[in-house]
Amino acid sequence: MPILTRAExxxxIGSDDIVRLADRDAPAGEDAGAVQAAIDDAEHEVLAYVRKATSAPIPDPAPPVLKRLVAVIARYNLWRRDVPVEHPAYVAYKDAIRELQAIAAGQVALPFDDGGSPVVSLGAGIGWAPPRVMTDAALAGMGP
Incomplete structure (x- = not known):
């Protein structure tokens, strides 16, 4: 299930901008598959962060926050990630990455589309181990 379609x-960001950015060898027209590749790459990047926070399936349709983040990253991908740091596409991309990092760290919960319960976070792992046997005190008399 895609998070974001080309129409979305x-x-x-506007169809004119998309066509212009996807035309890599102007004036030949839009390169085949450039837009879908940008969207696919953006979705994989978003999911890489989201999967750190949850193992729950992404609802269909995806939450608006995920759609927005994929759109921002797809736009940056269409720019071929070759813009100066002050460019609006780069600034928006860096903001999106910071938001994704907050999601991955569990600082931001992903709401379902209906505004209901947040997606469950996996949280930190809980484990148990026996007490340590090889401690500094136990090894103190064994040196030269």
Whole structure:
């Protein structure tokens, strides 16, 4: 299930901009598959962070926050990640990455589309181990 479709990306950033950015060898027209590749790469990048926070399936349709993050990253991908640090596409991308890092760290919960319960976080692992036998005190008399 895709998080964001091309039509949704066009609604967010404009079809003219998408066509212009996807035309890598102007004036030949839009490169085949460039837009879908940018969206796919953006979805994988978003999911890499989200999967650190939850193992729950992404609801269909995906929460608006995920759609927005995928759109921002897809736009940056269409720029071929080759823009100066002050460019709006780069600034938006860095903001999206900070938000994804907060999601991955469990600082931000992902709401379901209906605004209901947040997606369950995996949290920290809990474990048990026997007491240590090889301590500094136990080894103190064994040196030269």
């Amino acid at each position: 990306l066009e609604a967010r």
